[in-house]
Amino acid sequence: MSTKIPHRLYLSEDEIPQAWYNLRADMKEQPDPMITPNGDLVKEEDLYPVFCKKLAHQELDGETRYTPIPEEIQEVYKVYRPSPLCRAYNLERALGTPAKIYYKFEGNNTSGSHKLNSALAQAYYAKEEGLKGVTTETGAGQWGTALAESTSYFGLDLIVYMVKVSYEQKPFRKAVMETFDARVIASPSDTTNVGRAILAADPNNSGSLGVAISEAVEVAVTTEGYRYVLGSVLNQVLLHQSVIGLEAYAAMEKLGVYPDVVIGCAGGGSNLGGLIAPFMRDKITGKTPDLRIVAVEPASCPSFTRGKYAYDFCDTGKMTPLAKMYTLGCGFKPSANHAGGLRYHGMSPILSKLYHDGYMEAIAVEQTAVFEAAKQFAQLETILPAPESAHAIKGAIDEALRCKETGEDKTILFGLTGTGYFDMTAYAQFNDGTMSDYIPTDADLAASLADLPQV
Ligand SMILES: *Cc1c(COP(=O)(O)O)cnc(C)c1O
Helix, strand or coil: CCCCCCCEECCCHHHCCCEEECHHHHCCCCCCCCECCCCCECCHHHHCCCCCHHHHHHHHCCCCCEEECCHHHHHHHHHHCCCCEEECHHHHHHHCCCCEEEEEECCCCCCCECCHHHHHHHHHHHHHCCCCEEEEEECCCHHHHHHHHHHHHHCCEEEEEEEHHHHHHCHHHHHHHHHCCCEEEEECCCCCHHHHHHHHHCCCCCCCHHHHHHHHHHHHHHCCCEEECCCCCCHHHHHHHHHHHHHHHHHHHHHCCCCCEEEEECCCCHHHHHHHHHHHHHHHCCCCCCCEEEEEEECCCCHHHHCEEEEEECCCCCCCCEEEEEECCCCCCCCCCCCHHHCCCCCCHHHHHHHHCCCCEEEEECHHHHHHHHHHHHHHHCCCECHHHHHHHHHHHHHHHHHHHHCCCCEEEEEECEECHHHHHHHHHHHCCCCCCCCCCHHHHHHHHCCCCCC
16 A cells, blocks of 8 residues: 555556446445336336346446447447546645545547447447447537447447537537548438427527437337437446446545545436445445435536435436436426536436445535636546536635534545536636526426326
């Protein structure tokens, strides 16, 4: 054990985890099962038209504790992993806190985010099953990019439905995906029944994530050899993202340290679920009962802090089965905030259950405060954070400032999910003082929650 903790600790290639960890296997109670709108339990075979078989199995498997990571996936993980565990010495000094701040940085790949960890797995299993291609939607762009990297690597076709307004406003994201040979279609489009119906009624429709999901699912289930893939929320995605937490755990063990608080941003819950997995295991099994785990979400899309724990559709088009989760209602329209990757109406069913049972805390933070934290972090730590990631930074800074007041030298670990180079419009608005903080009213939330399915 070193006496001086390095600024960045990289595990060696051999220390990359060889199995993903399934937190459900250690939960005292399982998350409520996925059901159909009629209330029937969803069986593995029911998912086959949408997901490839091994992923459908991972989705419903709450028992298998460790799933070996196929060698082909380990080979690509080695290209950009292990990701570093960093000690934020400069930030600690600037804050004048006795707290020790660590972060796990996942931005070191073309998507600039953790999403590649699951995209590779999903593309690999699709290829292994002999499929021709996959479809997906993209909102913020990181998921589409991560998937494009993965499908090009494993030799699959990819069709990305990109919300039309993003397609027009963010041409560089489209260019990156096309560099990896993805076919990017502005949604709504004339390539699907859903899209054609919407365009017939409203030719100038600028699209939404819900519509893009509906188009991607329609193409997947009606095209021979295609399946649909999703970048967050699902149990399978949290399983793949456990690689983040397992690496962080091993690195901290090497340093002889253990966190008092683990903090992550929460959109659909995949990075947070992955980061906390082995730490939450310790908490659940009684090894570290006092460990605190904190989700940070945008005040503009506050699923945990103001949502309802209920069965809801996973998409706006109401095509998916129902999941029990913290939700704002599948018709909730978040304001156009800049943390695009956190603008989802629901939350991972695994994290929802843990939060509901009191194993986790959640806080909501406002956009301008998040960008203040992002700017401070960028200036001190030489990484320009993604706006999504900056929610976790804000949570960590606030925690460190509380330690300054109380004199506690807590160890804080947070997830730095990615870089923000595609979000410069947002940074520009923050810098010139035109960024606003919209928070939905109780009436806004009541309206979308009134539409929850009755089951
Ligand atoms: C997508 C994304 C998120 C949020 O997604 P989760 O599934 O909640 O992790 C966070 N950070 C970045 C950089 C993202 O791209």
